[in-house]
């Protein structure tokens with residue numbers, strides 16, 4: 001039974017064997033387990049009980065209803081916003097329903113640091129399986145939902161995090177300055193931070209990323225879109241894979257590159273890019289030619305599948321056509 005004190009008004013006296021404070025993922029489960037073991041339980045929740053009819057799909061109304069401090073709660077230094085639920089159901093009411101088992105390295109850390117030797121993946125497996133059955137957890141496939149699914153490059157196959165620093169961190173710049181850099185400065189950071197034995201392949205990859213961004217008219221390749229990876233502070237440092245490539249001119253017609261090169265921000269001609277590769281990345285002209293050929297082939301191959309995609313998703317027609325035109329212009333422009 002749920003009693004809403006706001007509507008009821010006044011005090012309410014209840015007697016129970018156990019009182020659980022908070023009705024989120026932790027409190028609700030604890031209360032349900034204790035109740036199913038035959039004990040009387042009261043759950044005390046500070047937030048309101050909202051039902052389907054109350055969900056208006058309006059942020060100005062729902063944020064104050066569902067979140068602590070209307071979604072504006074922050075760390076004491078104001079640097080990180082912390083979304084925290086404040087309603088019956090806690091943060092589970094608005095969470096995204098992604099369900100992951102606690103990764104083995106985290107269980108190992110809890111065993112080690114909290115003296116919980118029994119917390120092994122084998123011991124936890126039946127509990128994970130029980131929760132997954134209750135919640136009907138299943139893998140998400142692209143064909144089932146309209147979602148962008150991406151494999152994380154900063155998490156190892158065993159679930160352990162891989163160190164990642166983007167160019168803003170490496171250049172001691174704040175996020176707000178991510179559009180203030182230059183390709184020459186990124187090239188210097190690569191020289192300074194990438195390990196010697198990974199340097200040339202990292203430079204080639206960085207240049208390939210620049211060429212790709214030019215060909216597909218990606219105007220949003222800013223300082224946070226380049227970074228380095230390392231397994232531990234003593235291990236080799238290499239450049240991170242390419243990510244976050246968007247044909248921005250399909251949405252912003254007159255868009256230009258986010259970072260400068262040779263003091264300008266424009267869709268540079270081939271000779272400017274060639275010069276950058278040779279002078280700032282020490283690449284051989286033959287390597288540069290090879291990168292242009294590989295990127296052109298990859299872009300045109302991918303362009304070839306867009307018409308089929310448009311046929312399956314007519315709502316993509318307008319943007320798809322703009323993308324194909326932008327890519328053709330980019331590839332032809334850089335190959336003469």
Ligand SMILES: Cc1cc2nc3c(=O)[nH]c(=O)nc-3n(C[C@H](O)[C@H](O)[C@H](O)COP(=O)(O)OP(=O)(O)OC[C@H]3O[C@@H](n4cnc5c(N)ncnc54)[C@H](O)[C@@H]3O)c2cc1C
Pocket residue numbers: 021022023024025026027044045046047083084085086087088089090091092094095096097098099100
């Ligand atoms: C936007 C968002 C998306 C998320 N997406 C996912 C996801 O996809 N997958 C996933 O696994 N996790 C996700 N999470 C995280 C997950 O929802 C939380 O880790 C989980 O709900 C935490 O459980 P909890 O019981 O500790 O706290 P909560 O679920 O936040 O519940 C705490 C409850 O206690 C109440 N309370 C606090 N203090 C008092 C008090 N003094 N008196 C009475 N009541 C009190 C609060 O009002 C709240 O209702 C998401 C979280 C957020 C905010």
